[in-house]
Amino acid sequence: MSNVITEKRPVADSAPRPPVTLRQARLPRWSPPVFALVALAAGAGIGLVAGLDSKIQWGLIAALLFIIGTYAVAAKVEGARQAKDRLATSLVWIAFLLAVLPLASLIWETVVRGSKVLDGYFLTHSMGTLPDAMVGGGINHAITGTLQQVGLATLIAAPIGLLTAIYLVEYGRGRLAKAVTFFVDVMTGVPSIVAGLFVLSVWILILGFGPSGFAGSMALAILMMPVVVRSTEEMLKLVPNELREASLALGVPKWRTILKVVLPTSIGGITTGVMLAIARITGETAPVLLLVWGAKTINNNPFEGAQQSLPLYVYQQWQQGSEASYDRAWAAALVLIAFVMILNLVARGIARWKAPKTGR
Amino acid sequence: MDTSAIPQNPPPAAPVEPSEVSGKSVRPGDRVFLGLSRGSGIALLVIMAAIAAFLTYRSVLAIQGDKANFFTTFEWDPTGAEPKFGIAVLAFGTVVSSIIAMVIAVPVAVGIALFISHYAPRKLASPLGYVIDLLAAVPSIIYGLWGALFLVPHLSGLYSWLDDYLGWTGIFSYSQGAARSLFTVGILLAIMILPIVTSVSREVFLQVPKMHEEAALALGATRWEVIRMSVLPFGRSGIISASMLGLGRALGETMAVATVLSPSFLIGLSLLDPGGGTFAQNIASKFSEADTFGQDALIASGLVLFVITLLVNGAARLIIARRKEYSGANA
Known part of the structure; x- marks a missing residue:
């Protein structure tokens, strides 16, 4: 028997034998980008041949080709488990690209179309008696209105919100604290238009006041508090x-402890939170639409008469539907986005700068 | 020198009044401060109660004057001699557009969150998270403007294509024209809630214990298997709460829908053709022409929206509370 084996051995050695290794066959590192390029080219090719005008479809076809192609090749070369892994990886990448495209386009369009009419004149003039279809006009009245309404809302909401949080953290025990916690959660989910309708029903329909910046501020405060x-x-x-x-x-008495120790320690984070809340309500349109109504001229008194605000200005200029008003809408949108972004960046900067030292 | 460092015996402490240490006696400053902060908490509760009470009051006025069934009427005419209005179309549109938004947004958002937490090159990951947080702050009116002037013209090609291949279902039939339909609203809402859902999911994914992931890797799991076995089970309740947060936004979104949708009071089978409406959109677009009774009617529809969002939020909180016991969050 042993003879047979010794005789056979050279034969076996001469045959190409798979090397004994723990590593599986892998696709080279450059394969995903190459597959992506091929899929993109194929997608564009199919799109051109089939005469599809929408670039969205080209992209969708390319994405599909990429997913199927990667899966098939990986399943052939690397085995089913690796193929599944690659499938997941490509899906995650596509999800990312899919989301980045519209969001990037949103920012891009706003910046490009908005910078057309945005200049010093635009920032320092109101609409006045300018007809809507005409070129010109500005957003000074809207900026004034937004600043006053948001300022008033902050004056109402920030103290109440701060004290409520202090109550919940420092004093809160028992049923009242639980109820407050629960309803703060509920309040977070109140749609902005419902807050507007509430102030409308009380302030305007029942108490009989007219539209004013202050009415808008109350609704904004409700949105800001939670x-x-x-x-x-x-x-x-x-x-x-x-x-x-x-x-x-x-x-030290408890109230002085809170004022002198707890609050100063956390003041950075609290400022950040309040600024993020301000950024959020600055962009709210619905309550302003119901309660402030919008105006074409500067109204410096937030307690009397209709005012304008930036988001509402964008909406109303869009409604006019002429080229000139579209340009103004984009420019105002750019100002609004810049304001909100700067507020966000500063707030996050403060958070990082003043982060509480936890001792680790 | 040494002796000076040794503290001398402290003078005998003054006898402390028992009332001072018991904690029951409250200094005036404390009383004022507690009163203020408790008062703020109570003020918050009062506001919530007032919202419910006043909306209900005005809604009752409106529904009493409604000559048609408030829940089943396909019409919104509160100003005529025979006021007739109903929320059937609005409820349908709100639910359908939100469902479309969720179906698109949640998988994509989870994908992006995974991308940022597990797939992206490390140098890219944290700026990306930052950018997503910033995008969550873009005001809704700007999404609306972009949707109406950029997205709508770019979707008609896709819709004709869907019509060619899926038009037989009826749902995807599309007669040419501006793509200002419920489906477009759904897509726009999906884009709007992406950042917030992503941001919350990412937070949760980053909290997955490293040990769980390393254990899975040590067993030879691929990256996807690590995610399926350790990241997703851990993050499930977080994903649900993030989705519900997004759903709440989608349900109550006003301006983006008002700018994109071309409303009508009909329910069609096709989602791609213009028409339909949502609660918030209807309030915004009908408000300027409404008299007092018309405003009451709009308030009534707002109350329904309020109740729906309350239910969604409540359900989300229940799910999270129940899941918490099973997830690894308390381990």
Whole structure:
């Protein structure tokens, strides 16, 4: 028997034998980008041949080809498990690209179309008696209105929100605190138009006041409060208990402990939260539409008469439907987006700069 | 020198009044501060109660004057001699557009969140998360403007294509024209809620214990298997709460829908043809021509929207509370 084996051995050696290794066959590292290019080319080719005008369809075809192609090749070369992994990877990448495209396009369109009429004149003049289809006019009245309404809303919402958060974190025990926590959550989900309808029903329909910036501020404050409570609560919870205990152990009353120890420690995060809340309500259109109505001239009194605001201006200029008003709408949108983004960036900067030192 | 460092015996402490340490005695400053902060909490509750009460009051006025069934009428005419209005079309449009938005947005958002947390090159990941957070702050009116002036013209090609191949279903039949339909609204809402759903899901995915992932990797799992076995189970409740947050936004979104949709009070089978409406959109577009009774009618429809969003949020909270016990979050 042993003879047979020794005789056969050279034969077996001469045959190409798969090398014994723990590594599976892998596709080279450059394969995904190459597949993507091929799929894109094929998608464009099919789109051209079939005469599809929408670039969206070209992209969809290319994406499909890429997914199927990668899966098929990987299943052939690497096995089913790796193929599934590659399928997931390509799906995740496509999800990302799919989402980035519209969002990038949104920013791009706003910047390109908005910068057409945006200049010093646009920022410092109101619409006045300018006919809607004419070129010219500006957003000074809208900026004034937005600043006043958002300022008033912040004056109402920030103290209430802050104190509520202090109550929940520092004092809150028992049923009242639970109820407040629950309803803050509920309030977060109140649609902006419902807040507007509420103020409309009380302030205008029942109490009989007319439209004014202040009416809008009340609705904005309702939208702002839960956001302030949530973020402040999170920040206060981050303050280490040792600080509170140290202060209380020195005989400092609780209210002074909160004012002098807890709040200064978390002031950065709280400022960030309030600024993010301001950024959020600055862009709200629906309540302003119901309660402030919009105007063409500057109204410096937020308590009397209709005012304008930036988001509402965008909406109303869009409604006019002429080329000139579209340009103005885009320019105002650009100002609004820039304002909100700067507020966001500054807020996040403060958060990073003033982050509470947790001792680790 | 050494002796000076040793503290001398402290003077005998003054006898402390028992009332001062018991904690029951409250200094005036404390009383004022507690009163203020508790008062703010109560003010918040009062506002919520007032919202419900006043909306209900005005709605009752409106529904009493409604000569048609408020829930089944396909019409909105509160100003005529015989006021007739109903929310059937609005409820249908709101639900359908939100469902479309969720179906598109949730898988994509989870994909982006996974991309940022697990797939993207490390240098790209944190700026990407930052950008997504910024995008969540873009005002809805700007999405509306972009949707109406950019998205709508670009969708008609896709819709004709869908009509060619899926038109036989009826749902995807499309007669040429501006693509200002419920489906477009759904797509736009999906784009709008993407950042917020992504942002919340990403937070959750980043909290997955490293040990779980490393254990899976050590067993030879591929990256997808790691995600399926350790990341997704851990993040499930987070994904659900993120989706519900997005759903809440989609249901109540006003301006983006008002700019994109070309409304009508008919329910058609086709989602691609213009028509339909949503609660919030209807309020925004009918408000300027409404008299007091018309405004009451709009308030009534707003109350329905309010109740729906309350139910959605409540359901989300229940799901999260129940899932919490099973997920690894408390481990």
